Amino acid sequence: xARLTVAELEARGRVEAPVSDRPKIKVGMSTCGKAAGAEPxxxxxxxxxxxxxxxxxxxxxxxxxxxxxxxxVEVTLPGQAAVMFGEVTPEFARRIVAAxxxxxxxxxxxxxxxxxxxxxxxxxxxxxxxxxKQYRIVMRNCGVxxxxxIDEYLDRGGYQALAKVLxxxxxxxxxxxxxxxxxxxxxxxxxxxxxxxxxxxxxxxEEHLIVCNGDExxxxxxxxRSVLEGDPHAVLEGMIIGGxxxxxxxxxxxxxxxxxxxxxxxxxxxxxxxxxxxxxNNILGTDxxxxxxIRLGAxxxxxxxxxxxxxxxxxxxxxxxPRPPYPSVKGLWGQPTMINNVESLANMSQILLxxxxxxxxxxxxxxxxxxxxxxxxxxxxxxxVEIPMGMTLRDVVEGxxxxxATGSPIKAVQTGGPSGGLIPARELDTPITYEHLQKLGSxxxxxxxxxxxxxxxxxxxxxxxxGFCVDESCGKCAPCRIGGTQMLRLLDRIAxxxxxxxxxxxxxxxxxxxxxxxxxxxxxxxxxxxxSALRYFEPEFRGRLTSGRN
Amino acid sequence: MTLTKTDEDVAAIAKxxxxxxxxxxxxxxxxxxxxxxVPREAAMSLGEQMDVPLARIYEVLTFxxxxxxxxxxxxxxxxxxxxxxxxxxxxxxxDQASEELGIRPGETTADGEFHLQxxxxxxxxxxxxxxxxxxxxxxxxxxxxLEPHLLQPGATEDGKA
Numbered sequence: 001x002a003r004l005t006v007a008e009l010e011a012r013g014r015v016e017a018p019v020s021d022r023p024k025i026k027v028g029m030s031t032c033g034k035a036a037g038a039e040p041x042x043x044x045x046x047x048x049x050x051x052x053x054x055x056x057x058x059x060x061x062x063x064x065x066x067x068x069x070x071x072x073v074e075v076t077l078p079g080q081a082a083v084m085f086g087e088v089t090p091e092f093a094r095r096i097v098a099a100x101x102x103x104x105x106x107x108x109x110x111x112x113x114x115x116x117x118x119x120x121x122x123x124x125x126x127x128x129x130x131x132x133k134q135y136r137i138v139m140r141n142c143g144v145x146x147x148x149x150i151d152e153y154l155d156r157g158g159y160q161a162l163a164k165v166l167x168x169x170x171x172x173x174x175x176x177x178x179x180x181x182x183x184x185x186x187x188x189x190x191x192x193x194x195x196x197x198x199x200x201x202x203x204x205x206e207e208h209l210i211v212c213n214g215d216e217x218x219x220x221x222x223x224x225r226s227v228l229e230g231d232p233h234a235v236l237e238g239m240i241i242g243g244x245x246x247x248x249x250x251x252x253x254x255x256x257x258x259x260x261x262x263x264x265x266x267x268x269x270x271x272x273x274x275x276x277x278x279x280x281n282n283i284l285g286t287d288x289x290x291x292x293x294i295r296l297g298a299x300x301x302x303x304x305x306x307x308x309x310x311x312x313x314x315x316x317x318x319x320x321x322p323r324p325p326y327p328s329v330k331g332l333w334g335q336p337t338m339i340n341n342v343e344s345l346a347n348m349s350q351i352l353l354x355x356x357x358x359x360x361x362x363x364x365x366x367x368x369x370x371x372x373x374x375x376x377x378x379x380x381x382x383x384x385v386e387i388p389m390g391m392t393l394r395d396v397v398e399g400x401x402x403x404x405a406t407g408s409p410i411k412a413v414q415t416g417g418p419s420g421g422l423i424p425a426r427e428l429d430t431p432i433t434y435e436h437l438q439k440l441g442s443x444x445x446x447x448x449x450x451x452x453x454x455x456x457x458x459x460x461x462x463x464x465x466x467g468f469c470v471d472e473s474c475g476k477c478a479p480c481r482i483g484g485t486q487m488l489r490l491l492d493r494i495a496x497x498x499x500x501x502x503x504x505x506x507x508x509x510x511x512x513x514x515x516x517x518x519x520x521x522x523x524x525x526x527x528x529x530x531x532s533a534l535r536y537f538e539p540e541f542r543g544r545l546t547s548g549r550n
Numbered sequence: 551m552t553l554t555k556t557d558e559d560v561a562a563i564a565k566x567x568x569x570x571x572x573x574x575x576x577x578x579x580x581x582x583x584x585x586x587x588v589p590r591e592a593a594m595s596l597g598e599q600m601d602v603p604l605a606r607i608y609e610v611l612t613f614x615x616x617x618x619x620x621x622x623x624x625x626x627x628x629x630x631x632x633x634x635x636x637x638x639x640x641x642x643x644x645d646q647a648s649e650e651l652g653i654r655p656g657e658t659t660a661d662g663e664f665h666l667q668x669x670x671x672x673x674x675x676x677x678x679x680x681x682x683x684x685x686x687x688x689x690x691x692x693x694x695x696l697e698p699h700l701l702q703p704g705a706t707e708d709g710k711a
Binding site: 461 | 570571572573574575576578579609610613614615616617631632633634636637638669670671672673674675676677678680687688689
């Protein structure tokens with residue numbers, strides 16, 4: 001990759017990608033795809049093409065979102081729409097090639113919706129009646145490009161936003177654009193992004209720092225992994241822009257060690273960006289210099305909490321500290337630090353290229369833009385979906401994901417992971433916004449959406465979530481450490497059929513104390529799954545009490 | 551300390567990370583990648599070379615679930631207990647593995663062949679339930695498909711287990 005300048009990047013943005021006269025074959029090779037057997041499929045395709053002396057390229061792409069249908073293979077014949085095949089075996093892959101060579105129709109079996117059937121991509125108009133329901137801003141390149149090739153990212157408008165920002169916008173103008181867009185942090189709480197960027201920028205310090213939080217610890221959520229694996233440069237571009245705006249020279253990717261492929265892809269993206277002058281000294285020939293390093297997590301859910309994350313990036317135990325001071329004032333090594341979630345950063349280039357107003361036009365009320373969810377559990381089509389905010393839970397669970405996979409009706413949906421809550425089936429017509437979910441006693445969270453059917457035991461599920469938080473409590477503050485353990489004991493007793501009426505009252509009291517007195521979000525949020533289960537499904541708990549059994 | 555080979559490896563890791571800020575966890579990852587766990591001698595040697603007190607190193611090692619202080623055995627069987635896997639039967643798979651290997655989660659078999667552990671979400675929830683065996687990820691696991699991965703590797707070879 002040759003070094004780039006702003007002018008070269010801009011020129012590149014005006015050139016249409018050449019139309020290929022050969023069939024294009026893509027294999028989804030993210031962690032999900034590989035787990036389902038994409039590697040042998042890829043090898044079989046390459047071997048078959050070699051035997052036939054064809055120099056068609058088989059491309060590796062990231063996650064297209066249909067995780068339960070992996071391995072996915074997409075075939076585009078010249079002048080035709082792409083066709084997607086699911087659960088592809090090496091034998092089936094050879095059949096596909098044979099059809100392409102013979103000019104015969106592609107196999108009709110194993111067809112699944114293509115990305116174009118599933119979603120509109122940023123820049124295209126929003127869905128009309130009968131059109132695809134998803135709208136992909138964050139996942140615009142996932143499953144489309146080869147994440148290991150920076151050229152493919154550049155061909156899709158990659159780094160155009162960076163060039164625009166560096167050559168035509170002041171940091172204040174960028175912040176203003178974010179303000180207009182209304183974009184809020186996608187890590188869970190939904191703090192306005194422009195405010196966070198502005199607060200960090202205005203804080204005084206020896207240096208300013210930026211951290212990308214890729215410590216996706218919520219069990220049941222993997223949006224960030226898929227974006228890091230499928231479109232690493234999009235996250236990096238957002239981070240470089242962030243660095244420019246807050247005046248940082250250094251940034252850190254903080255990524256879970258459990259995500260080896262995401263780490264590899266980011267390492268490679270950093271090397272490519274350095275070689276192209278998109279990172280390092282005098283980026284794109286300007287006087288802005290910015291470097292990024294990787295720091296790995298080591299398996300601690302509490303490190304999703306900003307102050308604990310900072311301790312961990314510093315190489316220490318991930319124990320949280322009281323806020324204020326907020327990281328935007330005093331973060332890494334005591335310096336003003338901006339921590340952004342992966343999905344938040346992946347949105348940035350599109351907001352700045354297309355404008356804040358464009359982004360604000362998507363979504364509902366104060367929840368603008370889209371949100372990526374990992375919809376899993378008892379649902380027919382488990383996978384990643386990116387939807388405009390304001391879509392109802394029913395549209396996602398039943399419309400996009402096909403409803404219950406088990407024949408047993410859906411009982412509840414859980415969002416927000418171990419700090420979130422249950423939403424009963426009767427509330428499925430609720431629009432997905434930060435405010436609506438909060439009103440139901442849950443919250444947006446990072447994007448886990450777990451679907452339960454009538455056979456799922458919500459007393460057990462409450463124990464599962466609370467048990468997770470008890471295990472993951474760092475132990476620093478008493479409300480979380482002791483409160484969580486005691487509450488778990490009470491739940492154990494109820495689950496064993498030995499609980500009493502008084503135990504339920506005690507759980508509620510303990511929950512209140514933990515919410516009010518815990519030091520960080522882990523302890524404050526830990527009672528939520530239990531409380532929401534009690535709120536909507538109290539009879540299930542009562543049925544397990546000693547008196548209830550008599 | 552007589553393990554000179556160890557010393558060389560540790561020295562390389564210490565050198566790479568010594569003057570970088572916030573690098574202790576990265577250096578410890580380096581040790582675990584190299585040995586499969588963090589041996590005490592290696593931790594001591596790293597501490598000396600990076601000027602980090604051993605107490606600080608263990609403070610970090612014992613905080614994070616990812617670090618192992620004992621050799622894990624040749625085959626690490628990790629049952630994912632993320633919410634999606636939990637709902638789709640991971641607890642049963644864990645019981646099965648535990649029973650067939652004769653160890654509890656977090657333990658290693660006496661012959662050092664197997665280590666059984668629970669992991670918190672490997673991020674493949676669409677393919678739940680998921681089990682990993684060393685680096686290999688098994689998708690949509692059933693009791694039957696897990697079975698062969700719990701067999702002694704040498705069990706069929708001239709009677710040696």
